[in-house]
Amino acid sequence: MPYDALDFYDVDSLLTEEERMVRDMVRDFVDNEVLPKIEHACRDGVFPDEWREELGNMGVLGAPLKGYGCPGLSYAAYGVICRELERGDSGLRSFASVQGSLAMYPIWDFGSEEQKNHYLPKMASGEWIGCFGLTEPDYGSNPGDMITRAEDMGDHYLLNGAKMWITNGTIAQVAVVWAKLDGVIRGFIVEKDDEGFSAPEMKGKHSLKASVTSELVFQDCKIPKDRILPGVKGLRGPFSCLNNARYGISWGAIGAAQACFDSAREYALSRIQFEHPIASYQLVQNKLSWMLREITKAQLLAFHLSQKKDAGTWIPEHISLAKMNNVDIALEIARVARDIHGANGILDEYPVMRHMANLESVKTYEGTHDIHNLILGRHITGIQAFTRSLE
Amino acid sequence: MTIAVLLKQVPDTTARITISGGVVDEAAVGKWSMSPYDEYALEYALQLKESGGADLIAITCGPARASKILTDAAAVGADSLIHVLTEDSGMDSSNVQSLLAAAIGRVGADVVLCGKQAADTNAGSTGPGVASILGFTCVGMVSEVSTDADGFIAMRMGPSGNEKVSVSKPCLFAFDKGSMEMRRPNVRGIMMAKKKAVETLTPSDLGVSLIDSRVSLESHSAPAEKPPGQKFEGASSVPTVVSKLRDEANVI
Numbered sequence: 059m060p061y062d063a064l065d066f067y068d069v070d071s072l073l074t075e076e077e078r079m080v081r082d083m084v085r086d087f088v089d090n091e092v093l094p095k096i097e098h099a100c101r102d103g104v105f106p107d108e109w110r111e112e113l114g115n116m117g118v119l120g121a122p123l124k125g126y127g128c129p130g131l132s133y134a135a136y137g138v139i140c141r142e143l144e145r146g147d148s149g150l151r152s153f154a155s156v157q158g159s160l161a162m163y164p165i166w167d168f169g170s171e172e173q174k175n176h177y178l179p180k181m182a183s184g185e186w187i188g189c190f191g192l193t194e195p196d197y198g199s200n201p202g203d204m205i206t207r208a209e210d211m212g213d214h215y216l217l218n219g220a221k222m223w224i225t226n227g228t229i230a231q232v233a234v235v236w237a238k239l240d241g242v243i244r245g246f247i248v249e250k251d252d253e254g255f256s257a258p259e260m261k262g263k264h265s266l267k268a269s270v271t272s273e274l275v276f277q278d279c280k281i282p283k284d285r286i287l288p289g290v291k292g293l294r295g296p297f298s299c300l301n302n303a304r305y306g307i308s309w310g311a312i313g314a315a316q317a318c319f320d321s322a323r324e325y326a327l328s329r330i331q332f333e334h335p336i337a338s339y340q341l342v343q344n345k346l347s348w349m350l351r352e353i354t355k356a357q358l359l360a361f362h363l364s365q366k367k368d369a370g371t372w373i374p375e376h377i378s379l380a381k382m383n384n385v386d387i388a389l390e391i392a393r394v395a396r397d398i399h400g401a402n403g404i405l406d407e408y409p410v411m412r413h414m415a416n417l418e419s420v421k422t423y424e425g426t427h428d429i430h431n432l433i434l435g436r437h438i439t440g441i442q443a444f445t446r447s448l449e
Numbered sequence: 450m451t452i453a454v455l456l457k458q459v460p461d462t463t464a465r466i467t468i469s470g471g472v473v474d475e476a477a478v479g480k481w482s483m484s485p486y487d488e489y490a491l492e493y494a495l496q497l498k499e500s501g502g503a504d505l506i507a508i509t510c511g512p513a514r515a516s517k518i519l520t521d522a523a524a525v526g527a528d529s530l531i532h533v534l535t536e537d538s539g540m541d542s543s544n545v546q547s548l549l550a551a552a553i554g555r556v557g558a559d560v561v562l563c564g565k566q567a568a569d570t571n572a573g574s575t576g577p578g579v580a581s582i583l584g585f586t587c588v589g590m591v592s593e594v595s596t597d598a599d600g601f602i603a604m605r606m607g608p609s610g611n612e613k614v615s616v617s618k619p620c621l622f623a624f625d626k627g628s629m630e631m632r633r634p635n636v637r638g639i640m641m642a643k644k645k646a647v648e649t650l651t652p653s654d655l656g657v658s659l660i661d662s663r664v665s666l667e668s669h670s671a672p673a674e675k676p677p678g679q680k681f682e683g684a685s686s687v688p689t690v691v692s693k694l695r696d697e698a699n700v701i
Contacts, residue, residue: 060463075517079524079639088632117636129636 059324061089061145063317066350070138073300078133079080081418083116084142092146097406103261105153105229113154113183120162122302127179128143128166133367137360144310145317148416149269151310154325157181159160159303161188164234164245165412167298168289173247177232179406190436191221191235191248191274192296196223198223200444202293205358206237206276208246208286215286216241217246217254217279223423228258234287236296245287245295254279267412294361298412301377304424305367308380311362311388311420313354314413318388318395319349323407347386352387359383382430389417450503450618453558454494455549455579456522458515458646459484461568465544471668472670473569483518486564489627493594494562496629501562501596504528508552510545516647522643524634530647531556533655546578551655552585559619560601565589576623586620593628604628 064083068079091112100105113119120128121136131139136158144151164179165173168263172257175402180186197204217237227233231249233255248255255306258269336342363380366372392414396403403410421427429444436442460466461480466473483491491507505520509515511534519530533548553561563579566573579588591609593604599618606623606625617620634642652659681690694701 075520076639076643079521079634079642080636083634083636095623115631115635121636130640131636 061085062320063145064319064350064353065357067358068085069361071360071435072211073134073138073336073353073444074132077132077138080118080131080135080403081138081142081273084118084139085145087112087116088142088146088150092143096147096150096268096412098148098411099149100406100412101267103151103263103267105226105270109150110153110184110187113181113336117182119184120166120178120182122276123158123162123166123178123182124321125167125178126174127182128162129182132295132364133305134361134364136306136431137364140306140310141316141360143313145313147268147412148310148314148420149266151306151313152225152266152269152420155310156190156219156305157184157188160190160232161226161230161232163302164190164295164299165247165315166286168287168295170284170288172284177247186231187226187229188232188234189224189226189230189272189274190223190296190299191227192300193221195220195222195436198394200418201236201296202243204236204238204243206235207232208237208244210238211280214283215246215281217248217276217281217339219256219276221274224257224272224274225266226270227274228259229270230257233274234259237276239286242291242293243293243295246281247287248274248279248281248287249285252279259297263419265415267415275352277415278319284343297374300424300444301374304377304381305363307420307424308356308363308377308384311381311384311417312356312360314351314420315353315356315384315388315391318410319346319353321410322346322349322395322398325402325408329400342398345398349391349394352391356384356387377433378425378430378433381425382427383386383436385417385421386427389421391416392417407409450497450501450560451556451558452494452503452505452560452562453553453556453561454487454491454507454522454527455561455575456487456506456507456509456518457484457489457569457575458482458511458518459507459567461467462568466671468669469672471670472626473669481514481517483521484564484568486566486624486626488552488564488631489592489624489629490562490564490622491522491525491527492629493591493622493624493627494633495632497562497594497596497601498526498528499562506531506556506558506637508533508549508556510535510548510552510652519647520642520645521634523645524638525632526638529531529556530645532647532648534651539662539666540659541664542572542574542578543663544598544657544659546575546582547657547659548652548655549575550582551657552650553579555650555655561585561621562594563621563623565591565625573623576621580621582617583621585617587623588600588614588616588620589623590625591622591627592625594622597657626651 121131124130144209150182208217231250256275330338395410459481460478464480467477507527510530516532563576593602682692
């Protein structure tokens with residue numbers, strides 16, 4: 059059966075014709091080139107290189123960035139791209155999020171003119187893959203206490219430390235790495251072949267299996283002086299990247315939820331138990347209508363946020379709410395969809411268990427569910443609850 | 450060289466079709482798309498344009514909604530777009546052919562590509578009809594076309610295998626399923642398409658006086674429902690099953 063994207067309130071009619079054409083383009087790519095290969099990619103634990111190439115050919119990488127060979131689309135279009143990619147797989151959307159929002163964006167916003175001209179066109183075309191090094195083994199939700207250090211050696215910087223959970227790390231030509239220089243967080247562009255840099259892949263994931271996850275290790279890694287990002291100091295640098303990536307995730311999660319809903323509806327209508335399709339039973343209908351309700355709310359949330367992003371009237375807390383809510387409901391929808399599929403739900407013949415396992419990561423990365431609640435809690439009360447002095 | 454590609458907007462092959470008052474209810478069609486055989490024509494028109502530096506003009510005939518497929522054609526590389534605006538969906542094939550032929554004449558195209566039939570009516574008359582009005586050579590059931598020194602080489606599916614034919618201008622190619630699928634657009638193409646103007650022409654702009662339709666639609670009806678499946682159990686049913694497979698299903 060062809061994919062029937064749930065859009066109960068016809069929210070996509072609020073998009074521009076151009077945004078809908080971008081949607082159809084990415085949907086076609088996912089139908090014809092991602093879904094036929096995704097289960098093999100997951101079993102083999104690889105991100106197929108032809109997907110990188112086609113994302114570059116379509117011109118969707120770094121979607122909302124303008125100039126330097128970047129697409130210059132709206133944030134609404136960027137959201138739609140994330141949604142359609144994640145309908146295929148969260149790992150695929152992760153690749154695009156990291157490339158565009160976490161690696162290209164800081165160069166675009168905080169880089170020198172030379173850095174922008176050197177890196178952005180090749181990253182927009184997909185020729186170079188980027189990654190983003192912020193999280194460390196002991197510093198996840200608390201990146202401000204990172205250990206990785208940069209030292210000014212006169213004619214170069216020396217980088218020491220390690221990053222973990224880095225999407226695209228092993229396959230990237232370009233890493234945007236955040237490290238403390240004289241106690242202040244700064245961004246550095248590290249290239250694959252830099253001396254003292256290695257990026258071993260992390261194996262054994264039960265989630266995002268078609269995505270490459272790595273460590274980044276810096277042992278007296280020499281970085282030329284012109285590879286520091288001149289335009290930002292402090293946590294504002296990485297956080298502004300994360301805002302854009304989290305925005306994309308708030309759309310992406312809807313795609314995963316739509317895929318699970320589509321599969322659950324199809325399955326419920328065709329699966330006969332006690333002589334009738336299970337879709338005819340009230341318990342199953344209740345589950346399907348709950349999915350429809352939550353997906354519709356998530357779509358309206360994401361669409362309105364896209365308008366605020368494009369108008370520049372957003373605050374980071376708006377993004378926290380959308381990321382947290384939409385991933386939360388998508389994960390629960392994936393679980394309920396697995397339940398509707400019964401035992402068949404655990405097979406890779408259906409997408410639901412894969413989405414479910416992926417969304418466990420999506421719930422945790424880019425600000426955990428709980429951290430986003432704390433961000434909102436601080437917004438509501440004016441009191442930060444991330445940490446306190448223990449007696 | 451000026452190439453024209455004729456495109457028709459039809460209900461998407463996945464759209465649910467309902468019949469109301471004896472005819473297909475167009476207002477109830479959820480999704481409209483470019484007719485699939487026309488997509489092959491467009492892909493090969495783009496390839497001809499790229500190999501020979503031609504100007505590619507996409508032409509459609511239909512109501513206002515049909516201009517969407519022209520924008521889709523622009524997104525993959527059509528240079529200019531002509532929409533022959535007609536609101537009468539009951540217009541017969543000969544009127545459509547006259548309008549398309551006039552539009553082709555207006556832009557001076559000497560090579561025309563189109564689908565062999567539209568996915569909604571399956572009439573298959575547009576290509577040959579337009580070629581006949583214009584006095585163009587018509588090659589049907591084409592799966593590939595390329596340029597050569599004297600004109601074009603087309604691959605077509607003959608009754609007993611593939612046929613390779615040589616054709617010179619002016620000519621029209623009516624496409625069957627092509628060897629290559631229509632390319633996917635990219636963001637750059639989509640953004641350019643937004644800026645590309647659609648030239649909208651009425652029959653009178655084209656100097657065509659529509660004639661009374663010589664073929665008129667009496668009614669549409671849904672295909673007959675498939676008979677329900679039959680279930681047989683146990684070894685004793687084998688002879689019955691075999692005879693049904695042999696005499697009714699004709700599969701053994």
